[in-house]
Amino acid sequence: MAKDSGRKLVAANRKARHDYTIEDVFEAGVMLTGTEVKALRLGRASLVDGWCEIEAGEAWLHGVHIPEYAQGTWTNHAPRRKRKLLLHRDEIDRLAAKTREKGQTIVPLALYFLDGRAKVEIALARGKKDWDKRQALRERQDNMESQRAMRERRDR
Template sequence: MGPHTPDDGEVAAMPKEQGRKLVAANRKARHDYTIEDVFEAGVMLTGTEVKALRAGRASLVDGWCEIDGGEAWLHGVHIPEYSQGTWTNHAPRRKRKLLLHKHEIESMAQDTREKGHTIVPLSLYFLEGRAKLEIAVARGKKDWDKRQALRERQDNLEAQRAMREKRDL
């Protein structure tokens, strides 16, 4: 007897998603904050939220995370309503529970007790078919920090350009 194949009345299983599929990224977070610790968290979502994410629609720009009662919660992330959804559609900006290990939550809670530290979402993606959120404990940058970082990046680009021109001669 060989491997099981579906008969006329059975439905074949859907093939499992492979790899990482990026849905949304928060590029502004790396500009506004100094990233210290990065964590990967699962996200508790409803069915219509998953369908909206698979369509590639979400915004992390206004999002932040909060530790409340030993649980991590995601606030301010916008997942628009699913266009083919009915009355079961979700609220676009509801708070969502993050799935993390207890020691990770305790570590983040301890880090955010310091002045100027917060937890920000960096990217939202599917990994092996499951929704994951990359979050980071971050420290807010002052305006002069941002200008200094831009200046350093510009200086590095100019140095690389000069080396490339010298090499091409």
């Protein structure tokens, strides 16, 4: 049996890009149990309440909801358990140093399978204030309006 090739998205945290300014992005492996992998292959997960922490030199993913596998027995997993992230030592050290700064945090952006292996895309991020969010929405809306006007002008 051949492994799946390419990237198969399971869950994305679109709200994170609205709530945070993304500064740096990392790809990490995730240590999962068998029933978690099966539940993810069904495309069921939620990253909305997720965050990452560096504890004792290891990266951990907290608050990510992977529902129980329907055909699982007593071996089923806890839906919101903390999961270890697999990163290189220099990446963990860099993340730990950056998160000590005020306002910096690590948030998960996407959970996906890459060539059959579960991966999570995490980002070093800085929280936005309400006025930052409004400004970003206004800029995006202005860009859409200008693109629409140019397209209408070009179609004449």
